[in-house]
Structure formats: structure tokens, C-alpha cells
Amino acid sequence: MALLEVKNLGISFGGLRAVDGFNVNIEKGALYGLIGPNGAGKTTVFNMLTGVYQPTVGSFSLDGENLTGKSTLEIAHKGIARTFQNIRLFGKMTVQDNVKVGLHNHVKYGLASGIFRLPGYFRDEKYLDERAKELLDVFGLYGERDYLASNLPYGKQRKLEIARALATGPKLLLLDEPAAGMNPNETGELMETIHFVRDTFDMTILLIEHDMKLVSGICEEITVLNFGQMLAQGKPSEVLNDPKVIVAYLGE
């Protein structure tokens, strides 16, 4: 059974059918790409999978559990974490605290422990600091842990967002254009990081991307969306040579 099963997912905004008949099965441990021209509905798919939008039709399930109609919070607790196309970090908090917010539900100390500094507070905070260090080390951000997140350079902000999403301990990680605005060097580095994350954390990753090099370089399977419809699905080498896909991207 696939980790993420999406069946006939669709959403309408008034008369506009933004996404229609979206089907995808993602196996555990896969690195899956979702591509398509601007306005194709890629981010809308992400928003449905994270409960930001409620799908009009269709359903999706994670690990066999139907999550259709659940709230963002419930879905986050069930194990889908995401990054955002327009970076949404906690800008006035430090880099380390951003990751620790992601780790929020990994410890359970209560309000009283926090206020009166009971032993649980120290034990759990120590654990959080260690976990945060591990994650920040993976992305090479530990040296900047005391910086405010908004003071990081753009490429590092993108990495921090991934680290924060990973911190929630998800089963499925959704990356919305992780390489947007990066130069070729940074993109190359990011590809390695994504690979590394998948292998070390045994993560399943679904990513939206425009950068064809990144997509064909790391994704094992991709789906192409155009005007909310699925255009093609399969291995990158096949899909990217599909005449329909070329027409959608480059025109006739």
C-alpha cells in the first residue's frame, strides 16, 4: 500500500475548477515531483493535502488513514509537514527557536513546568536543544542558530524551512519550490541535501519544482499538471520528453 493515496481530488473556487481529477500514489521512501506551468494548480494541491483548502471532490489518505476534510492542525499531527513557496519562517525568532517550534509536540511538559521551571522543563529543553542541533547540523545552520531567522540569506531561509518541517517528525514532507530563487550552485547543494534527508530520515518527499535540472536529477517519478488537469505521470526521462508536456511548457 502506498503511503499517500490521492483519489480523484478536485477543488472549485466559484465557477473555476482549479484542480480536477488529481490521482497519485506515493510509496514510502519515494522522491516524487509535481511540476507544471504557472497557475497549473500545484500549490493548490499542496494546500488541499495540508487542510488549508478543503477539496470539493475526491479524497486522500496517509498510511491508510483517510485525512480528507481534516483541519491543518490535525493533518500536521498525522504527519504531513510542508514548506511554503513564499517563505513563511518565524522571522523574529532565532534559527534554533524556529526548529524548536517544529519540535513542539515532541515533548509534553506542561504550563506549570514551564512557569515554575520544574525538572521536566530542563529535561525536555535539553532534549529539544540536542534534536535541534542534529537538524541544524544537517543543513549547516548550527553556526547561525542565534541569528534571527529573517536575517538569514535567502538560500539558508529555504533550508531552515525544510529543517523546521522535518522537526515535526513527519511521515510525508511536502516541499513547495525549494529551489526558487537559488543560483545553480545553491540548487546543486540543495539537491544533495534533499537526497541526504530522504536517506537519513527515511523520508517520503513530494516536491513542487520549476527547475527541470533539479526535477530530473532527483525525482524518481513525476506528475505534470496543466490547468488543473493531470497531463502525464511517470519517470522523469519519459515524461519530460512527452510531446504534450513540451507543448504545455513551451507552446506549439
Add this chain to the structure above:
Amino acid sequence: MKKLLTKKNLAALLLIIAIYALLFACDHLGVFNRQSKALLVPIGINIMLAVSLSLLVGFLGELSLGHAGFMSVGAYAGCMFTIHMDLPMAVELPLAMLLGGVVAAVFGFLIGIPALRLKGDYLAIVTLAFGEIIRSVLNNLGLVGGSGGLNGIPKYSNYTIVYVMMVITIIVIANLVHSRHGRAICSIRDNVIASEAMGIPVVYYKLMAFVAAAFFAGIAGVLYGHNLGILKPSTFDFNKSIEILVMVVMGGMGSLPGAVIAAIIITVLPEALRGLSDYRMLIYAVVLIAMMLLNNNARFNSFKQRLFSKRAARQGAQLTKEGE
């Protein structure tokens, strides 16, 4: 216990005791005249109000213009209790503070509910309306003296009690802010969508912040009532809410030491300028503007950061190194 006895905590403890010893000594050596002694309690109360509002405005990021409302419901509840009970002070006052805090917290919860749906300007208007509604209700409620005020409250407050409560308020809010709960509250301020996507129960934490802020405002109100011996609805008007807000904004959003210092300055300033009679409000306004400008001055801010935080200093040093 060992972890609580760090250098930083010991230093803070020493500071707390030293400030109290200084106040005590000044009081007994006759350094304070009557006017300045009468200011000690209001300073403590305003610090409590500023620090509790700071939780809402500075950390949760929601503009609240009704903090005087929370203060007044707490004050009336606590003072009604002491008027009608006949217990020794040592029992009566703590119970009154607890009651005032809890009643205010209930109102904080009720105001927190619209805060789940409203943001920014709209929420500010709701809290403003809340403060005004409370004031007009109190004005017309014969049970609590109406517009004539609530008289005959025992004058229990003194600077020792207020100082203790002020220290407790600061410690509780500072510890709350630096726990996982505080991080959750700050994350809501910075980006509510990301916060929810990271699994933070936004509803719970917004209500928690409102309840906690209202609770301490209520306690401050009880102490206020027991200081003057009389409560008048007109003192809890919009101006009072704004005054508290000015303390928070002037101290720098999200800075507790800033809120404390600003609360002291704003309480002392009008009294200190009393001798200048006609020019008093003029100078008050100029000082406010000057402090605002100073607060937005990059150099002053980095100086402030160096003063208050070693972490920030380390980061600053790193940044300059990179700059070279």
C-alpha cells in the same frame, strides 16, 4: 534544584533583593518625601500591567486596547470581596487577588474567543469596545457604587506587597515566554499559517495568552483598589488602556525589561514634571516622541542588545566579522 542555581538566576535574585533593600532603606532613612513614596505602589502596579499586556501585544502580536477593562473587573471583584468579608488581611488580600485574577481571566477568555476570528485593527476595536462596555456597566451598576465609585475599601496595599506581586508577575511571564508554550505564542505572532502547519494548536495558545494577560491585569487591579481605598469607573477609561499600551510600545515590542523601564518612566514622568505646571503635558509629549525616536535608532538598539543579551552580542560580533 541545581539547574535553578545558575549564575544568571543568582544574579537576578540578588538584584531583586538589592532593589527591595534599597527601597526599604530609602523609606526608613526618610529619603522619600510623601509624593515619591506614594508613587512606589503605582509604579509596581503599572509594571504588572505593562508586562502582562506585553504578552498580548509583544509576544502574541495582537493589539489589545482594553487592558484597563481587565484591570477594572479584577479590581471590582477583589475589592467587593474584601469589603464584604471580615477576615484578617493576611488571608483576605491573597484571596481577593486570586478572585480578582480569576474573574479577569474569565473575561480574558471571553475576549479571546473573538480574537480567534479577528485580526489586527478589527480585534483592536473589539477590545476597545470591551473596555468601554465594562466601564459603562460599572457606571450604572448600583451594587458596586455606580459612577460615585466603590468606597470603603481597606487600604491593604503597600510597596512590599506590590513589589512581591510585581516580581512574581515578571518571573511567571518571562518563564512562560521562554518555554515551549512561549515559543508557540511567538510563532503565532510571526506567521500563523506556518504555525498551524507545524502542529501548534493556535486556538489554545491564543486563549492562553489572553487568559494569562487578563489574570495579571486583574491582580494589578485588586492592588490598585486596595491602594486608593476607592474605585471609580472613570479611571478605567480608554486613556488608561492607551497608557498601558504606550508603556509596552515604548519599551520595545516583545521586550520585558523594556516594558518595565517604560512603565517606570511613564508613571514617574507626569509627577516629576508637576512643578512645571503649564508645560507639563508639553514636555511629557516631547519625552515620548524622543523615546520613540530612540527606540527606532539602530545604534541605540544594538547598544541595548549588547547590554541585555550575550547571545545577541555574539551574533553582533559575528555579523561585523562577516562584514569585514
